[in-house]
Amino acid sequence: MLRMMAGVGGALMLTAGLAQAQDGNALLGMSWDEIVETARGGEVNVFMWGGADNINAYVSDYVGGLLEEDYDIALNRVPLTDTAEAVNIVLGEVEAGAAAGAVDMIWINGENFRTMKQADLAWCGYVDKLPNAALVNFDNPAIANDFGTPVDGCEVPWSRVQFAFAHDTARTPEPPRAIPELLAWAAANPGRFTYPAPPDFTGAAFVRHVFTHVAGGADALVGPFDQAKFDEVAERTWDILNELEPHLWREGRTYPTSITQLQQMFANQEVDLFFTYDPAEVGTAVVNGIFPETARSYGLSDGTLANTNYMVIPVNAANKAAALVLQNLLLSGEAQLEKAQPEIWGAATVIEPDRASEKVQAGFAALERHPSVVSIEELGQAALPELQADWTSAIEDGWIANVGN
Known part of the structure; x- marks a missing residue:
């Protein structure tokens, strides 16, 4: 990480002419061909969660290879354990007045995007410049809103995911298929279930599933934050999770720190259930010999959370033209199809396939x-x-204060 960051730091050393060429308003006044020529021969620094080898390989090898071959642009992938790390870098640079920052693009969604949008850290208004934006249905509410925050042309969708659980049919032929069943199953099978401690993204999502169950369903929580409703639901949620704690792996004295650790625990048969915000991860783990061939992912009868993830360009990105070229490439039918291949990633596409070429369709x-x-x-x-x-954020903070401690 430090070695890669040292290389990215070179992006700060821009000449005056290059800095002017990368000015957002100037780019918006160019044609697409002019933007491509501005980007050609440059680099783009992408900050993204680095916990999945197949995703890293797709970005570095497939996407990076196309970017180099077709546009002579070098893709520098900077791995993160928490997306907030990149957001904080941008915030610090902007507060310090750095006009040419080290971060050109961030894989993002949810609270991190809201933070960037509210603090004017996201570059907006460029999406119509991307030729492949025509493949996306931006009227779809699941794309137009990021965890309830209107996108407003400030980020570009990349993938769609939905939370799923997984079990080994050879060990656990009848897994629990609803949150109440899961809570009862964990109590009846002590030590065989756990979840990563928030603020781990996937662990926090599991807590939100329990919170949603206690609230009586997602409809009770849709819309702006309601402190009175939160307090009512939170008290019962913390009680349930604290009662569950002695039945967890290692009696709840400690929690996994990441979804990667939970994946390894499931592979080592330390726990009997796994969950992920990317069901394709289960198939990839089987292909790679991490999970047994008898592993299966499944949904819950009372529902699981779904969302879209995006790519955002910071307002002070030093290489905006190259970032635009990269975003357009990520939205191409060919790149979305490659990403959807089960042996590559298996990610659900954000484009409308019938808008792509016949070959892609x-x-x-x-x-x-x-x-x-x-x-x-x-x-x-x-x-x-x-x-x-x-x-x-309130649910995550509440868990840390009332359960994690």
């Missing part, structure tokens, strides 16, 4: 789902909307 039609991965159609029948960021 045929590719999507021919996709074969890995047998360990629950179908998007099955999951989608019980998809829950993510809560607005005020809710998610």
Whole structure:
């Protein structure tokens, strides 16, 4: 990480001419061909969660290879354990008056995007410049809103995901298929279940599932934050999770710190259930020999959370032209199809395939789902909307104060 950051730091050493060329308003006045020529021969520094080898390889090898071959642009992937790290870098640079920052793009959604948008840290108004934006249905509420925050042309969608659980059919043939069943199952099978401690993203999502169950469903929590409603639901939620704690792995004295650790625990048979915000991860783990072939992902009868993730360009990005070229590439039918391949990632696309070329349409039609991965159609029948960021941050902070401590 430090070695990669040292290389990225070179982006700060811009000549006056390059800094002017990367001015956002100047770029918006250019044609697409002019933007591409401005970007050619440069670099783009992408800050993103680095916990999945297959995703890292897709970005560095496939996307980076195309970017280098077609545009002579070097892609520098900077791995993060928490997206907030990149947001804080941008915030510090902007507060210090750094006009040419080290961060050109961030893989983001939810509270981190809301923070950037509210603090005017996100570059907005450029989406119409991207030719491949025509492949996206920006009228779709699931794309137009990021955890309840209107996107407003300040970020570009990249993938869609929905939370799913996983079990090994050889060890746990009948897993719990609703939150109440899961809580009862964990108490009846002490030590065989746990979840990563928030602020881990996936662990916090599990806590939101319990919170939503206690509230009586997602409809009770949709909309702006309601302190009275939060207090009512939170008290019962913390009671449930504290009562669950002695039945968790290691009697709840400690929690996994990341979804990567939980994945390894499931692989080592330390726990019997796994969950992820990317069901395709289960198929990839089977292909890579991490999970047994008998592993299967599944949804819950009372629903699981679903969301879209995005790419955002900071307002002080030093290489905005290259970032635009990269975003356009990420939205291409070919790149979205490659990302959807089960052996690559298996990620759900954000484009409308019927707007892409006939070859891309045929590719999507021919996709074969890995047998360990629950179908998007099955999951989608019980998809829950993510809560607005005020809710998610309050739930996360509340868990840390009332359960984690």
